Amino acid sequence: MDVHDKLFDAVVVGAGPAGSIAALTLARAGKDVLLLEKHETPRDKICGDALIPDSIALLDSLGLLDQVRAVAHPSAAIRVYSPNGRHMDVRGNYLTLRRLHLDKLLFDAARQSGAAVLHGVAARGFETDENEARVLTKAGPIRARMAILATGGASKMLAKFGVEHRSQPSAVALRAYYRLREDVPEDRLHIWYEKPILPGYGWIFPMGDHLFNVGAGVFYDSGDDHPNLRDLFAQFCSECPVAASMMEGAELVTELKGAPLRSALAGAKASGERLLLAGETIGSTYSFSGEGIGKAMETGRLAGEFAQRALESGGTSAEALASYDVELETRFRDKFRHYEIAQKWLGWEPAINLMTWKANRSERVMSILEDVVTERRNPTEILSLWGMAKTLLLP
Numbered sequence: 001m002d003v004h005d006k007l008f009d010a011v012v013v014g015a016g017p018a019g020s021i022a023a024l025t026l027a028r029a030g031k032d033v034l035l036l037e038k039h040e041t042p043r044d045k046i047c048g049d050a051l052i053p054d055s056i057a058l059l060d061s062l063g064l065l066d067q068v069r070a071v072a073h074p075s076a077a078i079r080v081y082s083p084n085g086r087h088m089d090v091r092g093n094y095l096t097l098r099r100l101h102l103d104k105l106l107f108d109a110a111r112q113s114g115a116a117v118l119h120g121v122a123a124r125g126f127e128t129d130e131n132e133a134r135v136l137t138k139a140g141p142i143r144a145r146m147a148i149l150a151t152g153g154a155s156k157m158l159a160k161f162g163v164e165h166r167s168q169p170s171a172v173a174l175r176a177y178y179r180l181r182e183d184v185p186e187d188r189l190h191i192w193y194e195k196p197i198l199p200g201y202g203w204i205f206p207m208g209d210h211l212f213n214v215g216a217g218v219f220y221d222s223g224d225d226h227p228n229l230r231d232l233f234a235q236f237c238s239e240c241p242v243a244a245s246m247m248e249g250a251e252l253v254t255e256l257k258g259a260p261l262r263s264a265l266a267g268a269k270a271s272g273e274r275l276l277l278a279g280e281t282i283g284s285t286y287s288f289s290g291e292g293i294g295k296a297m298e299t300g301r302l303a304g305e306f307a308q309r310a311l312e313s314g315g316t317s318a319e320a321l322a323s324y325d326v327e328l329e330t331r332f333r334d335k336f337r338h339y340e341i342a343q344k345w346l347g348w349e350p351a352i353n354l355m356t357w358k359a360n361r362s363e364r365v366m367s368i369l370e371d372v373v374t375e376r377r378n379p380t381e382i383l384s385l386w387g388m389a390k391t392l393l394l395p
């Protein structure tokens with residue numbers, strides 16, 4: 001098939017979690033959809049590789065969880081270190097799976113659902129007229145009735161598609177894979193918000209077979225004082241005592257590489273003429289935790305569902321598709337705002353120390369934290385003035 005010779009119902013640009021799930025949703029609805037990816041697949045993505053409950057629930061609802069679980073590494077808790085180095089264990093069911101494998105699995109699921117796929121071809125621009133949308137590539141335009149942009153945290157395509165509000169990312173983070181000593185336990189995820197690296201954060205996540213994803217990041221949104229990321233990573237590995245002891249004798253397996261994150265459901269217009277956006281293009285990654293795979297997939301599914309309805313009703317104009325922006329606001333704004341507030345609390349170290357102290361003494365407070373991670377509650381039920389006062393009074 002020459003993709004330049006036909007008119008697709010939709011073309012999805014970018015085959016990360018958002019794009020693959022958007023394409024899968026459209027294909028399952030019987031639409032003629034093309035999933036376009038600039039890298040050859042499988043392609044790696046710089047990430048912490050952690051799947052928290054929102055990702056797991058979404059994969060389950062799409063019937064993909066068993067496949068993911070079969071190859072992922074399970075963890076029973078997240079150990080969170082506060083500024084004074086104390087920690088708490090937030091129990092739950094978490095998975096880690098290299099993005100190399102997760103994204104390939106989602107890409108294949110879209111293809112098996114009937115999406116046409118084209119990899120190794122980059123979009124370079126976007127045009128529309130009264131009849132069609134055209135995604136421009138080196139080999140010529142790809143024509144469709146509409147497009148979904150899901151090109152992730154780098155902002156270049158936002159400007160080319162005419163939807164950019166902000167080019168600067170919300171955060172940057174880097175990671176490498178290490179083989180750690182055999183006595184380093186592989187039963188939990190570790191995240192540090194410890195003094196030597198604040199306002200940055202660090203993590204060590206087990207991947208199985210003594211392989212670990214080790215990384216550090218810093219939110220630009222959290223203030224003006226940004227450390228150099230590689231220095232931050234070195235500080236994390238040497239000055240946070242538990243991380244330093246886990247990293248003793250560590251063998252570097254892959255290069256240390258960084259990538260931007262776009263958070264807080266901001267930074268781009270989510271729709272336009274014959275166009276919807278999904279995933280990190282619209283800032284679908286959470287502030288505070290930097291978790292983004294789950295909401296990338298959720299917004300990918302939502303964009304797919306909106307595209308399906310638009311194609312069926314003929315409502316692909318910018319005015320008609322603006323209802324997608326409204327739905328994003330209604331469904332997600334409150335949640336993202338709570339994560340932004342929680343991130344600001346990272347600047348107030350005594351509060352985080354106090355909360356850790358309390359969580360270790362109160363089963364009620366610990367269960368609130370578990371509810372936050374599973375999205376049954378918002379983080380501000382703990383990280384806000386009112387939340388703090390309330391939880392300190394709990395038995």
Ligand SMILES: Cc1cc2nc3c(=O)[nH]c(=O)nc-3n(C[C@H](O)[C@H](O)[C@H](O)COP(=O)(O)OP(=O)(O)OC[C@H]3O[C@@H](n4cnc5c(N)ncnc54)[C@H](O)[C@@H]3O)c2cc1C
Nearest residue numbers: 014016017018038047048049050123152173279280292293
């Ligand atoms: C260091 C780091 C650690 C992180 N850790 C976690 C974590 O542990 N858990 C978590 O949930 N989230 C984590 N995140 C966030 C997570 O990686 C993102 O939220 C998620 O990848 C967003 O998915 P997406 O589909 O929107 O974009 P992406 O996964 O970035 O996918 C976008 C795709 O578009 C393709 N593309 C780009 N430009 C073009 C073009 N011009 N033409 C065609 N294709 C194009 C790209 O090649 C890519 O495949 C982390 C991020 C970073 C940087």
